[in-house]
Amino acid sequence: MGKELRSRVETIRVRTASAHYPVWVGAGLLRQAGQRLRRLRPGCRRLFIVSSPRVWALWGRELARSVRAAGFRPEILLMNDREQRKRLSTVEQLAEELLRRGADRTALVAALGGGVVGDVAGFLAASYMRGIAYVQLPTTLVGQIDSAIGGKTGVNLRSGKNLLGAFHPPLAVLADPRTLGSLPAREYRSGLYEVVKCAVIGAPGLFRFLEQELPAVLAGEERCVRRLLRDCIRLKAGIVSRDERERGLRQVLNFGHTFGHAWETLGGYRRLRHGEAVGWGMMAATRLAQRLGRIPPAAAERIIALVESLGRLPALPPVRVERLYRQLFADKKKNEQGIKFVLPRRIGRVEIVGSIPKSAVLATLREFTGTRPSR
Numbered sequence: 537m538g539k540e541l542r543s544r545v546e547t548i549r550v551r552t553a554s555a556h557y558p559v560w561v562g563a564g565l566l567r568q569a570g571q572r573l574r575r576l577r578p579g580c581r582r583l584f585i586v587s588s589p590r591v592w593a594l595w596g597r598e599l600a601r602s603v604r605a606a607g608f609r610p611e612i613l614l615m616n617d618r619e620q621r622k623r624l625s626t627v628e629q630l631a632e633e634l635l636r637r638g639a640d641r642t643a644l645v646a647a648l649g650g651g652v653v654g655d656v657a658g659f660l661a662a663s664y665m666r667g668i669a670y671v672q673l674p675t676t677l678v679g680q681i682d683s684a685i686g687g688k689t690g691v692n693l694r695s696g697k698n699l700l701g702a703f704h705p706p707l708a709v710l711a712d713p714r715t716l717g718s719l720p721a722r723e724y725r726s727g728l729y730e731v732v733k734c735a736v737i738g739a740p741g742l743f744r745f746l747e748q749e750l751p752a753v754l755a756g757e758e759r760c761v762r763r764l765l766r767d768c769i770r771l772k773a774g775i776v777s778r779d780e781r782e783r784g785l786r787q788v789l790n791f792g793h794t795f796g797h798a799w800e801t802l803g804g805y806r807r808l809r810h811g812e813a814v815g816w817g818m819m820a821a822t823r824l825a826q827r828l829g830r831i832p833p834a835a836a837e838r839i840i841a842l843v844e845s846l847g848r849l850p851a852l853p854p855v856r857v858e859r860l861y862r863q864l865f866a867d868k869k870k871n872e873q874g875i876k877f878v879l880p881r882r883i884g885r886v887e888i889v890g891s892i893p894k895s896a897v898l899a900t901l902r903e904f905t906g907t908r909p910s911r
């Protein structure tokens with residue numbers, strides 16, 4: 537591997553009870569993928585790359601060249617990467633395809649794409665012949681800072697998001713920020729809501745950076761993207777290393793997701809992109825915390841202002857608050873005390889709160905129902 541290329545790559549390690557693996561971040565990583573995967577799997581030849589037609593058209597040739605040069609025989613499995621297709625039927629189709637092509641337990645799967653491709657390909661790897669190895673090559677901001685890291689894989693059910701899945705850690709995550717340059721503007725912005733999430737839950741310096749550098753962040757300036765990736769990946773790797781199975785600490789990563797998942801599901805996975813639903817969800821969680829007197833008003837206003845400053849969010853689905861409230865129970869973050877909410881306490885700190893009176897949740901939902909698109 538050339539010294540010049542290697543020097544641009546940062547390695548952040550995830551160390552859990554079940555696996556240790558690197559998250560490599562650096563421009564040009566896709567060109568090095570072959571050599572890096574070869575070191576992880578010295579004897580492997582069959583590499584099944586799961587991707588979407590759009591991502592494959594942009595980055596497939598570069599990846600294929602790199603893995604071929606390292607002695608892999610790549611085979612491509614394309615899938616529709618819309619959230620509506622993140623279903624068990626897609627996993628089944630891909631599994632039939634793996635079988636048809638003779639993939640056995642020694643095969644390696646590579647997920648090249650955004651969060652949907654990563655979650656589906658990960659679940660395919662988790663379940664095919666009871667589990668084969670895979671690597672994540674995320675090409676979206678959400679994928680690079682969040683969904684590709686931590687071993688959560690799975691698909692949606694009609695009744696709710698990510699309700700069918702498995703923890704299956706990848707062998708490695710390779711995040712090449714050049715791929716973010718080819719993202720549709722809406723997709724990049726959608727990822728920025730997850731960046732705000734990271735900032736609120738544990739990176740107050742990043743929060744200030746976002747406030748101060750917003751135009752450059754929105755424009756995707758390289759120095760900003762580097763900072764976002766570094767801070768968010770370090771945060772996420774640290775959290776999942778301490779609590780891979782989401783027994784406690786990892787739940788903080790769900791800030792904005794309890795409300796967000798409900799809106800995303802009730803919008804039929806069409807109206808809102810995942811990050812946009814999280815944007816709305818963070819605002820609702822912040823207003824709920826404020827209603828309960830758990831956050832200083834000035835901190836709440838800063839969170840709302842930062843979310844709103846990312847731009848116009850699509851309108852929420854027109855759903856009655858009682859229906860929304862019921863949908864909250866389809867999420868996984870509930871226990872015998874009812875739903876647990878991740879609420880901001882201040883910038884850089886959140887808390888997990890159960891037993892919140894239904895009346896407070898309904899009142900918060902009412903504030904948002906019928907809300908016009910922000911700005």
Ligand code: GLY
Nearest residue numbers: 682686688786789
């Ligand atoms: N995206 C939330 C988590 O990985 O736990």
